[in-house]
Amino acid sequence: MxxxxxxxxxxxxxxxxxxxxxxxxxxxxxxxxxxxxxxxxxxxxxxxxxxxxxxxxxxxxxxxxxxxxxxxxxxxxxxxxxxxxxxxxxxxxxxxxxxxxxxxxxxxxxxxxxxxxxxxxxxxxxxxxxxxxxxxxxxxxxxxxxxxxxxxxxxxxxxxxxxxxxxxxxxxxxxxxxxxxxxxxxxxxNIPSFVKKKDEKQTTVQGVKEGFLYVKDNPFIKRLLLFLIAVMILISPAAFLTPLMVSRSFGPEIWRLTASEMTFSAGAAVGGLLISAWSGFRNRMHTTILACALYGGLMIGLGIAPLFLVYLGLNFLIGITMPIFNTPINVLLQEKVNSSMHGRIFSLVQISSSCALPIGMMIFGPLADIVQVESLLIVSGGCVLLVALISQRHVS
CATH class of the missing domain: 1.20.1250.20 (MFS general substrate transporter like domains)
Structure with missing residues (x-):
C-alpha cells in the first residue's frame, strides 16, 4: 500500500x-x-x-x-x-x-x-x-x-x-x-482491487435491487439524485435548443452553429482546469450549487443577448460552469459511497442524467415551436436559480 x-x-x-x-x-x-x-x-x-x-x-x-x-x-x-x-x-x-x-x-x-x-x-x-x-x-x-x-x-x-x-x-x-x-x-x-465481493452467488437482479435499496436508505444520495435530475431537466433548453435559437435569431450559417458548439466545449475545458486548480469550497455541495446558480443566470443572459458575440461569450462562460457543477458531485460520490457500491451509484447517476435531458426536451422542445427559445431560456434559467437557492438552504 x-x-x-x-x-x-x-x-x-x-x-x-x-x-x-x-x-x-x-x-x-x-x-x-x-x-x-x-x-x-x-x-x-x-x-x-x-x-x-x-x-x-x-x-x-x-x-x-x-x-x-x-x-x-x-x-x-x-x-x-x-x-x-x-x-x-x-x-x-x-x-x-x-x-x-x-x-x-x-x-x-x-x-x-x-x-x-x-x-x-x-x-x-x-x-x-x-x-x-x-x-x-x-x-x-x-x-x-x-x-x-x-x-x-x-x-x-x-x-x-x-x-x-x-x-x-x-x-x-x-x-x-x-x-x-x-x-x-x-x-x-497494476491496480489492486479494493472491492470485496460480499456474496459470490449474488445475481445481477439482486445486485440492482441492492443498489436501489442503498439509495433509498441514504437520504443524501437520494437528494443528490433528485437535485441532479431537476437541474438536468431545466438546462435542456440550453443543451439542445440553442442551435435553433442561433439559426432563428442570428443567422442559419454553419459557422455560427460551429462557433456555438466550440465556445461551450472550450469553456468546459477551461472549467475543468479551474476546478482542478481551485478544488472548490470545503463543502462540495456549495461549489456545485454556486455553479448551478451561475448556469441559471447565464441561461437568462443567453435569452437576452443582443449580439451573437455576446451570446458566444456567455456560452463560453456556461461551458466553464459545467465541470464546476459536475466534478464536486463525482467527488462526493467517490468519497461518501462505499467502494463496493461505486459502480451501481455512478450508473444510476448516468441513467438519471441520460433520462432527464430527453424528458426536458419532451417539455421544452414542442414549446419552442410556440414561443421563442429566448423566452424558454429566461424562464428555465430562472427555475435553475430557484433550485440552487432552495438547495443552498438545505445544505447550509
Missing part, C-alpha cells in the same frame, strides 16, 4: 492517458459515423434513428453495468468494453472495405458502441478513487473533465478534416488503433 501511495501520480497519469487516447479515437469515429449517415441519406428520420441508437443502450445497460463493475475487476471491465467497441468497429470497417455499406450496419455498431460506453463511463469514475488519495480526488476529476471537454472541442474539426482526406472505412480504423493503445497501457497498470 505504501508503494501504491507513492506511485499514485504515475498510475493516474497513465490511466488518464489511456482513457484520453481511447476517447479521442472514439469521438472521431462517432462524429464520422453520424456525418456519414447524414451526408449519405440526407434524412432527418435516419439521423433520429442514429441518435436513438447512440443514446438508449447506455441507459438500458447502465443499470446492470453498475452491478458488474462492483462484482468484477474494474480495470478489466474498462478494457473489455473498450475492446468490444474496437472489435465491432473493426468488423464494420472490414465490411465497408469489402463493399457492404448498408446503413443498418452503422445502426448496429452505434448500438454496441453506446452499450460499451454505458459500461466504461461509470467504471472509470469508480476506478479513480482506487488509485487517487481522497485529498486529491477533486484535482484529478477536474483534470479528467478538462481532458474530456478538450477532446469534445477538437473532435468535430479533426474528424471533418480526416474525412476530407481519407475514406470512412479508413477513419473507422483510427478507433481500433487508439483502443489498442489504450488497452495496452491499461494492461501495464
Amino acid at each position: 505504501i508503494n501504491d501511495k507513492k506511485n499514485w501520480k504515475k498510475k493516474i497519469s497513465l490511466f488518464l492517458t489511456a482513457q484520453m487516447i481511447s476517447l479521442f479515437g472514439s469521438s472521431l469515429v462517432q462524429y464520422a459515423i453520424i456525418w456519414y449517415i447524414t451526408l449519405t441519406t440526407t434524412s432527418g428520420f435516419m439521423l433520429t434513428i442514429s441518435t436513438v441508437c447512440g443514446f438508449l443502450p447506455q441507459i438500458a445497460i447502465s443499470l446492470f453495468a453498475g452491478v458488474w463493475i462492483d462484482q468484477y475487476d474494474r480495470k478489466k471491465m474498462i478494457m473489455f468494453s473498450d475492446g468490444i467497441i474496437a472489435m465491432v468497429t473493426l468488423l464494420l470497417a472490414v465490411s465497408f472495405f469489402l463493399g457492404y455499406r448498408e446503413i443498418w450496419l452503422l445502426f448496429i455498431v452505434l448500438l454496441i458502441r453506446s452499450a460499451g460506453t454505458g459500461i466504461q463511463t461509470p467504471a472509470v469514475n469508480a476506478l479513480i478513487p482506487q488509485i487517487v488519495p481522497q485529498e486529491n480526488l477533486m484535482k484529478v476529476n477536474g483534470v479528467n473533465s478538462s481532458i474530456t471537454s478538450f477532446i469534445m472541442f477538437i473532435s468535430p474539426a479533426v474528424s471533418g478534416g480526416i474525412l476530407s482526406v481519407i475514406t470512412i472505412e479508413a477513419t473507422l480504423l483510427i478507433d481500433v488503433i487508439t483502443a489498442f493503445i489504450g488497452i495496452f497501457i491499461m494492461f501495464t497498470l
Whole structure:
C-alpha cells in the first residue's frame, strides 16, 4: 500500500492517458459515423434513428453495468468494453472495405458502441478513487473533465478534416488503433482491487435491487439524485435548443452553429482546469450549487443577448460552469459511497442524467415551436436559480 501511495501520480497519469487516447479515437469515429449517415441519406428520420441508437443502450445497460463493475475487476471491465467497441468497429470497417455499406450496419455498431460506453463511463469514475488519495480526488476529476471537454472541442474539426482526406472505412480504423493503445497501457497498470465481493452467488437482479435499496436508505444520495435530475431537466433548453435559437435569431450559417458548439466545449475545458486548480469550497455541495446558480443566470443572459458575440461569450462562460457543477458531485460520490457500491451509484447517476435531458426536451422542445427559445431560456434559467437557492438552504 505504501508503494501504491507513492506511485499514485504515475498510475493516474497513465490511466488518464489511456482513457484520453481511447476517447479521442472514439469521438472521431462517432462524429464520422453520424456525418456519414447524414451526408449519405440526407434524412432527418435516419439521423433520429442514429441518435436513438447512440443514446438508449447506455441507459438500458447502465443499470446492470453498475452491478458488474462492483462484482468484477474494474480495470478489466474498462478494457473489455473498450475492446468490444474496437472489435465491432473493426468488423464494420472490414465490411465497408469489402463493399457492404448498408446503413443498418452503422445502426448496429452505434448500438454496441453506446452499450460499451454505458459500461466504461461509470467504471472509470469508480476506478479513480482506487488509485487517487481522497485529498486529491477533486484535482484529478477536474483534470479528467478538462481532458474530456478538450477532446469534445477538437473532435468535430479533426474528424471533418480526416474525412476530407481519407475514406470512412479508413477513419473507422483510427478507433481500433487508439483502443489498442489504450488497452495496452491499461494492461501495464497494476491496480489492486479494493472491492470485496460480499456474496459470490449474488445475481445481477439482486445486485440492482441492492443498489436501489442503498439509495433509498441514504437520504443524501437520494437528494443528490433528485437535485441532479431537476437541474438536468431545466438546462435542456440550453443543451439542445440553442442551435435553433442561433439559426432563428442570428443567422442559419454553419459557422455560427460551429462557433456555438466550440465556445461551450472550450469553456468546459477551461472549467475543468479551474476546478482542478481551485478544488472548490470545503463543502462540495456549495461549489456545485454556486455553479448551478451561475448556469441559471447565464441561461437568462443567453435569452437576452443582443449580439451573437455576446451570446458566444456567455456560452463560453456556461461551458466553464459545467465541470464546476459536475466534478464536486463525482467527488462526493467517490468519497461518501462505499467502494463496493461505486459502480451501481455512478450508473444510476448516468441513467438519471441520460433520462432527464430527453424528458426536458419532451417539455421544452414542442414549446419552442410556440414561443421563442429566448423566452424558454429566461424562464428555465430562472427555475435553475430557484433550485440552487432552495438547495443552498438545505445544505447550509
